Amino acid sequence: MALAGAAALVAMPAFTAASGVLNWGFLILLYTALAQSWNLLGGFGGQVNLGHAAFFGIGALATRILWLHGMAVFAALPAGTAAAAAAGLVIGAPGLRLRGPYFAVGTLAVAEILRITVGNILPEVSSLPAARLAAYAIAPRYYLALGLAACVTITARMLAHSRFGYGLAAMREDEEVAEAIGVSTFRYKLLAFIISSGFAGAAGGVFGYYHLSFYPQFAFNPVWTFDALLITFLGGVGTVWGPLAGAVVFLLLREVLALRLVELHLLIFGVLFILIVVALPGGFVEAWRSLPVMRRELVREASNSVADSVRRRRRSP
Amino acid sequence: MTVRPEPFAPHRVQGTLLQVEGLCKAFGGLRAVDDLSFELTEGEILGLLGPNGSGKTTVFNLIAGALRADAGRVRLSGRDITRHPASIRTRLGIARTFQLVRPLPHLTALDNVLVAQLFGRGGGPLRPEARDASRRLLDLVGLGAKTSVPGVNLTLVERKRLEIARALATHPRVLLLDEPLGGLNATEVETALALFRKIRADAITLVIVEHNVPAVRSLCDRLIVLNSGRRIAEGKPDEALARPEVIEVYLGR
Ligand SMILES: Nc1ncnc2c1ncn2[C@@H]1O[C@H](COP(=O)(O)OP(=O)(O)OP(=O)(O)O)[C@@H](O)[C@H]1O
Ligand SMILES: [Mg+2]
Numbered sequence: 001m002a003l004a005g006a007a008a009l010v011a012m013p014a015f016t017a018a019s020g021v022l023n024w025g026f027l028i029l030l031y032t033a034l035a036q037s038w039n040l041l042g043g044f045g046g047q048v049n050l051g052h053a054a055f056f057g058i059g060a061l062a063t064r065i066l067w068l069h070g071m072a073v074f075a076a077l078p079a080g081t082a083a084a085a086a087a088g089l090v091i092g093a094p095g096l097r098l099r100g101p102y103f104a105v106g107t108l109a110v111a112e113i114l115r116i117t118v119g120n121i122l123p124e125v126s127s128l129p130a131a132r133l134a135a136y137a138i139a140p141r142y143y144l145a146l147g148l149a150a151c152v153t154i155t156a157r158m159l160a161h162s163r164f165g166y167g168l169a170a171m172r173e174d175e176e177v178a179e180a181i182g183v184s185t186f187r188y189k190l191l192a193f194i195i196s197s198g199f200a201g202a203a204g205g206v207f208g209y210y211h212l213s214f215y216p217q218f219a220f221n222p223v224w225t226f227d228a229l230l231i232t233f234l235g236g237v238g239t240v241w242g243p244l245a246g247a248v249v250f251l252l253l254r255e256v257l258a259l260r261l262v263e264l265h266l267l268i269f270g271v272l273f274i275l276i277v278v279a280l281p282g283g284f285v286e287a288w289r290s291l292p293v294m295r296r297e298l299v300r301e302a303s304n305s306v307a308d309s310v311r312r313r314r315r316s317p
Numbered sequence: 318m319t320v321r322p323e324p325f326a327p328h329r330v331q332g333t334l335l336q337v338e339g340l341c342k343a344f345g346g347l348r349a350v351d352d353l354s355f356e357l358t359e360g361e362i363l364g365l366l367g368p369n370g371s372g373k374t375t376v377f378n379l380i381a382g383a384l385r386a387d388a389g390r391v392r393l394s395g396r397d398i399t400r401h402p403a404s405i406r407t408r409l410g411i412a413r414t415f416q417l418v419r420p421l422p423h424l425t426a427l428d429n430v431l432v433a434q435l436f437g438r439g440g441g442p443l444r445p446e447a448r449d450a451s452r453r454l455l456d457l458v459g460l461g462a463k464t465s466v467p468g469v470n471l472t473l474v475e476r477k478r479l480e481i482a483r484a485l486a487t488h489p490r491v492l493l494l495d496e497p498l499g500g501l502n503a504t505e506v507e508t509a510l511a512l513f514r515k516i517r518a519d520a521i522t523l524v525i526v527e528h529n530v531p532a533v534r535s536l537c538d539r540l541i542v543l544n545s546g547r548r549i550a551e552g553k554p555d556e557a558l559a560r561p562e563v564i565e566v567y568l569g570r
Contacts, residue, residue, distance in 0.1 A: 173421035182436035
């Protein structure tokens with residue numbers, strides 16, 4: 001089934017002339033890549049980075065500037081990716097000394113400082129020159145997004161079944177225990193942060209190559225971070241397919257909500273996010289997988305904790 | 318079946334494995350560990366006793382690297398590890414269990430042990446052998462039927478066993494057991510004691526913190542008794558427990 005899906009995605013541009021459909025496909029793939037890049041550190045490693053937009057922005061800006069200055073996109077995109085990964089190293093090395101909420105707030109602050117700085121240095125809108133506009137086609141953008149989404153998803157899949165992934169999982173579950181069983185938590189955090197930033201930069205780069213005209217500051221807007229989070233939690237945080245599932249649901253919802261309830265849709269997304277975190281912490285992917293198991297687990301958990309407390313009471317002197 | 322299925326040669330040499338010198342740790346104004354020194358001989362079972370709050374767990378945290386000492390040194394085989402992070406100490410051969418059990422809640426029992434197997438001393442890549450070794454350790458502690466149960470769904474007794482299996486999976490030279498018998502019934506205590514003897518027979522040196530005095534008496538070669546972070550007695554179990562200072566601390570309040 002996955003194979004058929006992949007074939008359909010690859011063949012899509014050949015069957016549809018409507019650029020609207022390809023645009024949709026592009027957005028789903030771009031958001032999948034962005035959300036998965038957040039998920040690599042946040043979902044698998046449990047480190048909540050609220051400054052993800054900064055790396056998206058760095059990748060977008062670097063790629064776009066290099067490309068508009070004549071570099072081939074196949075060179076500009078890796079350069080943008082590398083710039084974002086390098087920024088990940090520079091910000092992560094001190095930032096990851098902070099824990100939990102401090103790390104989250106710290107990354108948010110750094111990203112906002114970067115956004116404001118970029119707005120001051122580059123206040124002009126970045127538009128494609130006429131020659132570029134004339135040559136513009138959606139298909140190559142679509143394929144780039146497809147390739148990137150595939151790369152990030154494959155990385156997540158490899159991670160989930162690797163030693164590195166086990167180290168991240170232990171760290172996410174309990175950092176002190178992870179250290180106690182030999183996981184160098186700081187090293188693993190930093191490595192995951194760099195990979196996550198790099199992929200966010202790549203997603204930014206694809207966006208910079210795709211979008212006709214935007215203010216550089218816009219690529220640093222925190223909305224990229226929050227969309228990535230919302231998508232990841234919708235689909236299933238820490239899962240391989242969650243970001244893809246979440247991106248589809250998110251874009252459909254956004255389309256419907258933004259058309260009908262222009263003013264309210266941000267509020268609705270906020271409420272939805274909280275509902276998901278509280279009621280469906282595993283997201284759609286987990287909910288789907290565990291539907292038949294869930295009731296049984298609930299019963300077992302309850303009986304276990306009762307048995308435990310009885311036992312403890314019986315044993316206490 | 319052995320506790321350590323890996324190819325390490327057992328250390329049969331009788332020598333000093335761990336040295337603690339002038340260890341101090343204060344929390345605010347409270348001296349939890351106060352100028353404590355002792356040595357651990359390879360292959361022995363040392364009991365660390367003392368009333369609640371006397372600093373036993375803090376000593377473990379200082380040896381394992383979960384806390385930084387204010388003063389003093391910790392040496393493993395002569396090597397100064399006082400400034401090493403916990404993960405490096407684990408890879409050098411110090412493992413510990415947690416008094417308040419801490420399974421990795423959303424990982425299965427098998428994965429809990431497997432991570433330790435992959436990252437502990439002599440750990441390596443994710444191969445089927447690592448998984449087999451982890452499964453054998455779960456069998457050893459009596460959790461063979463629980464391999465795919467997530468940590469959160471284990472009972473207290475099962476979690477205590479998982480703590481031990483996970484610590485063993487790091488292939489320790491020294492194993493620090495923090496109240497491993499708390500909450501166990503008489504039969505479970507007997508099983509656990511047999512397991513500890515077996516672990517020792519596999520050349521792992523044990524330090525055990527335990528309030529169960531009969532168990533400690535039968536298991537340990539030597540005791541150190543703490544009170545307010547200081548050593549008040551040391552010696553063979555019968556001797557140490559008969560000391561007036563110890564009797565006073567335990568009964569005199
Ligand atoms: N992280 C900490 N922060 C502040 N105080 C602490 C901390 N850890 C321990 N203490 C205090 O240090 C003292 C020694 O605690 P510790 O846990 O080492 O005692 P213990 O001998 O293990 O006790 P128990 O038998 O109850 O487990 C206690 O008074 C405790 O309240
Ligand atoms: Mg204690």
